[in-house]
Amino acid sequence: MVTLEDVARHAGVSLATASRVLNGSNRRVGAALRQRVELAAAELGYEPDVTAQALARGSSNVIGLVVHALTDPYFAALAEGAMRAADRHGLTVMVGTTHRDPEREIAVVSTLRVQRVRAIVLAGSRTSDETITKRLTAELTRYRDAGGRVACVGQDLLGVDTVAPANREGAAALARSLAGLGHRRFAVLAGPPGLLTAADRTAGFTAALADLGLPAPRVLHGDFDRDGGYAAAVELAGSGLDEVSCVFAVNDVMALGALAALRDRGVDVPGDVSVAGFDDIATLRDLVPALTTVRLPLAEMGERALDLALSDTSEPAIEPVAAEVVLRASTRRV
Amino acid sequence: MVTLEDVARHAGVSLATASRVLNGSNRRVGAALRQRVELAAAELGYEPDVTAQALARGSSNVIGLVVHALTDPYFAALAEGAMRAADRHGLTVMVGTTHRDPEREIAVVSTLRVQRVRAIVLAGSRTSDETITKRLTAELTRYRDAGGRVACVGQDLLGVDTVAPANREGAAALARSLAGLGHRRFAVLAGPPGLLTAADRTAGFTAALADLGLPAPRVLHGDFDRDGGYAAAVELAGSGLDEVSCVFAVNDVMALGALAALRDRGVDVPGDVSVAGFDDIATLRDLVPALTTVRLPLAEMGERALDLALSDTSEPAIEPVAAEVVLRASTRRV
DNA sequence: CGCCAGGTGGAAAGCGCTTTCGAAACAGTC
DNA sequence: GACTGTTTCGAAAGCGCTTTCCACCTGGCG
Incomplete structure (x- = not known):
């Protein structure tokens, strides 16, 4: 495993400079050093350890996606859309499945929280069970207090950004x-x-x-x-x-x-x-x-949910999604 | 964010002891201290930062899953099985989709590698393009050299544990x-x-x-x-x-x-x-x-692939999976 | 020529955790 | 009572990276 320190040494510069040229920073580094570092990195085949970056930066590059089951085409489509959006933002996706068990949903959110994901998208429907909703909200609040962002698709019950299908x-x-x-x-x-x-x-x-x-x-x-x-x-x-x-x-x-x-x-x-x-x-x-x-538009809904989660709005936003009737052969005129 | 240090201070013990009682270790700590730490952790609502743990331990609790598309029911079923197995092992799952683009498959493996996932399951079919296969293998080798484990479902071409459907x-x-x-x-x-x-x-x-x-x-x-x-x-x-x-x-x-x-x-x-x-x-x-x-048995194949990836065999194992003909109405006797 | 602004580089202090290593305390033995 | 052996605990050194802070240099100005 070649570390940033190896690169710095090999290029004859400090750790700080190496970090600045290789992994973005608002500080500029001179052309000469910059080149030396880039060369060294290429020669050694350096790749940043994103977990270390996450720790140092205090924020990760991964988002969490909570669905009921991947085998349900509804969620598969939502997930597909969310993944597309994640891709667009250069993020990777961590998926948790709940199998419609509210307890598991809470547990999954908790896992994602300790994983320090940058945002969580809740794709599943809400239930009318207030105890559960309250506990889930508490869990989410805890996550958001720690700097996490949340969006859900479905009902606007959680006080978070919501993609609300009609x-x-x-x-x-x-x-x-x-x-x-x-x-x-x-x-x-x-x-x-x-x-x-x-x-x-x-x-x-x-x-x-x-x-x-x-x-x-x-x-x-x-x-x-x-x-x-x-x-x-x-x-x-x-x-x-x-x-x-x-x-x-x-x-x-x-x-x-x-x-x-x-x-x-x-x-x-x-x-x-x-x-x-x-x-x-x-x-x-x-x-x-x-x-x-x-x-x-399921995939689009997944995309919008993630975008919503990533955008930092002060107020929870509700994005309505229109639904369109499609008459086909299974219904006939009587 | 309450850290382990907070807990240690609150319990009046060292960081080391707190770590030992809260996050497993082969060292025992006395009953008295153990209790104090547990109490403190509970009072403060401590939860370990898994990314920090990953960095310190040098190994994470997440596995990577590479599929072509979640909307394809074949992969959805495989993914479902893999997630079940992950769950069983107490691991979380990071998913990457390739949309049948070999380049993207390589890119996804690379992402998962820098994410330091513990194991990668490749769910997609192999192609007969040797250049691609070679590059993918190289990428995987790099990952395995860094301690990662790999399994795939499909053809035994990568020199890794394989679940091979008939x-x-x-x-x-x-x-x-x-x-x-x-x-x-x-x-x-x-x-x-x-x-x-x-x-x-x-x-x-x-x-x-x-x-x-x-x-x-x-x-x-x-x-x-x-x-x-x-x-x-x-x-x-x-x-x-x-x-x-x-x-x-x-x-x-x-x-x-x-x-x-x-x-x-x-x-x-x-x-x-x-x-x-x-x-x-x-x-x-x-x-x-x-x-x-x-x-x-798609879900089962996904499960077995992950289990295989996790088991440490010295030799790459090939697990054949039997297929069973199911005659139904779409074919008739002629 | 002295001074200050602005731009570049490096030393070092974290991020939150694990784990080694040594110190200390205690028990058991001759 | 001195000597091992065995625990149990804490100090501190990492893990790989970011970022603050300071030192330094350059150039422009009065």
Whole structure:
């Protein structure tokens, strides 16, 4: 391991000068010495030890990214975007996965804090559990007090910079579009009661129906993943499916599960019932029937979240993200 | 920021003792002092600065993971497994994405090296470009000389611990299964010529056909992703599709693209032609028609790769991973 | 010629931790 | 009671780097 001291000695200069020429500084060093140092560094193949730099500078070049699971395409897309932004800023990314366990989320933030990452991006949805939110906030406050910066994508609950997707409005717009196709009676596969992203989408959808003077949808809870969608659809198929003409799954992956469940039960989509999702996951765009959904620019959201975290605003900024209804073959006019 | 020195002073002991009781050491410290230190640490809310520890100890608690893209479910699954293993070992994970750019892969390894990560897991496929391989190997050697550990999943080309999926054998087994269904003439959507994972699968498939005395398949190259599969299928549909009864896409995501292309052209699968993939991506198990494929235990492979990297073997170990043919509805008996 | 501003270089004090090494204290032995 | 052997603790020297502070030199000015 060749250190800066080796380079300095080899170039016949002091440690200070070597540091100044090789690793940025606001002080200039004369052309002659500068060249000698650069040559020495090249000859020896010097590379700075970033951990030592981090210690000396008191700030690192890495950012933390907290997601629920990388195998969930929603988070994968967000992560992809965040990594792109990190790249742009010359930062490296440390990832922690929580698997939707709030305890783990807090633990992960804590790990990232002691790792002295420069910023943390929380990609997961918030829950309605106030105790958890309070503890997470406390953890984040501790991190920010130590100079860390935080942004999250989802609900503005943490008092930090937030990229806020239009879950409510998007779902409402979807409801109106579906009503425009003639649908009157809906079921919502609504995910877990406590998950705010799911709750917001359900609420937006329901509110829009009410505005239109349509009956309230049937709401079925379950997990926020493929199997949750499957299970909820099975429940629906078991009783009451014939009373609805359209099923709204609050995310695409759940819709995927629902489609599978309906297919397994011989229910034709969209012939017997229409199905819509939310997110517009890229990998799922080739489904048959093509899924009606609400598009969110996931990668861009990840990017913006990181940018937000890095920008130093005094006040927590909220960046709204518009969602766009995409009607496809899984919903038909009735 | 409360430091170890604060704790030591508060407890009225030396820095050394405080360090010994709070952050593991093979030296014991008396019960009385130990308690005082623990109390002090708790009262002040001390938490070690892991970057400082890393510097002092000369080894960090973080591992590096190099993938092509997180949005590719194949890598997402590998990453998921690696993260699970990291968790098990109490390590945090730094991720770098290369987007299939060999230059970037080298750059990422370099970044991880200067970050002084404890081990690096290379999840991407190797290429047949020897210059690149040589440069990557050089970069890795440099890292290992500095005490780093490396494992990769894919081909054993780097002289490091390797988790080697049975690409060749899996594809061969698939060929035999498909032949068993009565298929005689095949096309292979083979991905890029230089990508070894793709090449191995193509080769295994082709060799098995030859063993069976069947004609060589038509091989179409393209990208290793959904759009590559789509494009290759379009090309095939343009000419020669009627001469084959079965299309083998060398990964599931390509198969997904191929299915879309065929559907767009009114070709029925499996009615007009059968389609098979490779990997058995979880998110794609709900496709219609359900995709015949070759299952690889991706998450487990990621886990094993990290375990391998962490275990200190003198000789580079090669861990073969079996692949299993899964026949589903996208291939039919002819 | 003396003086001061401005620009360059180096010595050295950190950053927060680990770990070696020596001192001190205690027990056990002849 | 002097001598080892064994613990247990603390002083201090790092780990590789940044940055402050001071010394020095040059040039321009009065």
